[in-house]
């Protein structure tokens with residue numbers, strides 16, 4: 031069943047009232063023409079694509095999946111036409127470099143669009159975000175020649191991109207990759223090796239596929255410092271950027287049969303002396319690839335959020351219509367045999383939990399996307415540096431926390447429908463399956479938590495966290511004169527205090543026992559995620575109060591936001607104390623058993 035409605039009112043409220051995005055864009059010369067009207071027009075158009083083009087082929091895409099036949103991958107019916115319409119609409123190059131045919135739009139805008147596409151059809155969205163990520167990496171690190179040859183067609187949408195990192199024995203630990211790149215006399219490289227799990231590695235949506243491949247040069251140092259990045263086209267391209275028609279020696283060996291995102295081709299890619307071109311400097315490939323990864327990780331959080339919202343829409347509609355049982359305080363529906371299930375406190379618990387997380391998750395994603403935009407476009411160096419620090423801290427949390435909450439939202443929404451949520455018709459079991467992968471790829475969530483705790487917090491001795499907590503402080507100070515906010519602000523001040531205390535403790539404990547980092551990491555990521563959601567809710571609530579005073583919005587709409595924020599503070603935020611206790615419990619019990627004792631009896 032396809033009934034997704036792009037949440038345009040919520041998105042516009044965030045951009046205009048919560049983040050005052052137009053003012054920020056006006057302060058940065060390269061985005062100064064991005065007005066509120068332009069943004070609204072673009073997201074409205076994107077919303078139509080999500081609602082009318084992508085949602086209708088979501089369920090059929092899941093049922094049919096991609097098909098593999100002797101190296102050729104066929105996407106389900108309707109995908110090719112939808113991709114053509116997407117490309118012809120100019121969406122592929124939305125955030126691309128204007129010098130090569132892109133439109134130079136800020137990430138905030140594409141973040142909103144990605145959320146809608148993931149909500150409507152996650153498999154389809156993956157083809158688009160891989161291309162965006164690949165073009166971004168090329169625009170930052172490729173030579174002028176490569177950029178001129180490849181970017182225009184990728185921005186145009188007639189070619190698409192991939193990211194080829196993973197190998198059978200090297201997933202998280204990419205330092206162990208074995209794909210080799212041999213230098214050739216003409217300056218190109220010959221790549222040999224096998225990559226697995228490559229999203230969009232082969233498909234029928236575009237005329238060419240441009241693989242970004244991590245490989246090792248013959249004399250490369252061991253480990254992550256010996257990895258280089260290469261561009262490997264499926265069909266070779268001449269100096270003018272036209273297809274030669276000659277197939278490169280890269281071929282899809284098979285596609286995976288998997289739990290969800292069945293219309294996204296997940297490919298084994300065999301490189302057998304394939305011609306490739308170095309992107310960036312030798313042995314610096316992993317760090318160059320990370321340019322793309324910050325953006326890709328943000329996209330995964332948006333997948334979680336999008337599917338959470340699409341699930342919420344189904345569940346909240348259902349809960350107002352499905353009649354079962356009577357309201358605890360007496361019938362609300364005297365003329366019918368029963369009341370709608372939305373009268374039951376436990377059904378409300380599920381709906382409100384999902385709703386509170388969807389709004390806060392979207393706000394956090396936009397907050398992170400805004401930092402990416404400031405880091406890229408802001409004329410002031412200090413502002414750029416601060417934004418870069420926030421990006422470093424926020425991205426692992428946004429990726430892990432939004433995808434965990436996203437999966438949970440799909441399961442809770444499924445629960446709201448009871449047995450009807452378990453059958454395919456309503457779309458929720460597909461959402462559950464499609465949301466699960468976002469917790470795993472682009473660095474499993476445990477790895478995101480480790481990155482946050484180890485590299486971003488312990489190693490920086492809390493410096494990045496201090497930048498974020500400075501933002502909390504600034505907000506609290508700015509709201510001091512706002513009487514209506516006084517009942518909410520202590521919750522945010524508590525979050526700040528708790529984070530400061532527990533962070534100092536982990537840094538101290540880690541100095542004598544490195545295991546304390548990994549032991550604290552997951553609960554710490556969740557504590558920071560929950561605290562950030564609190565920060566986002568406070569910003570939303572402050573904007574609601576301001577909008578209520580100035581008029582122009584539907585009172586019911588604003589009131590619904592305020593009440594959801596109050597639910598978050600009183601019923602969801604208390605989990606922070608449990609997370610703090612979990613972090614404080616440290617490594618002792620985690621590391622107490624020997625590996626042999628894990629054997630089941």
Ligand SMILES: Cc1cc2nc3c(=O)[nH]c(=O)nc-3n(C[C@H](O)[C@H](O)[C@H](O)COP(=O)(O)OP(=O)(O)OC[C@H]3O[C@@H](n4cnc5c(N)ncnc54)[C@H](O)[C@@H]3O)c2cc1C
Nearest residue numbers: 193194195196201202227228229296471472473474476477
């Ligand atoms: C559908 C799908 C699409 C994908 N698309 C792509 C793609 O387009 N390109 C690409 O290159 N890859 C892709 N991947 C691969 C994906 O990014 C990896 O599966 C993921 O990064 C995890 O690697 P792994 O599966 O080898 O798990 P492992 O690295 O074996 O990890 C297994 C578990 O151990 C944990 N773990 C591992 N090391 C540590 C450590 N040091 N400390 C603590 N915990 C640890 C992990 O968190 C995880 O829970 C895709 C995967 C899937 C399933």
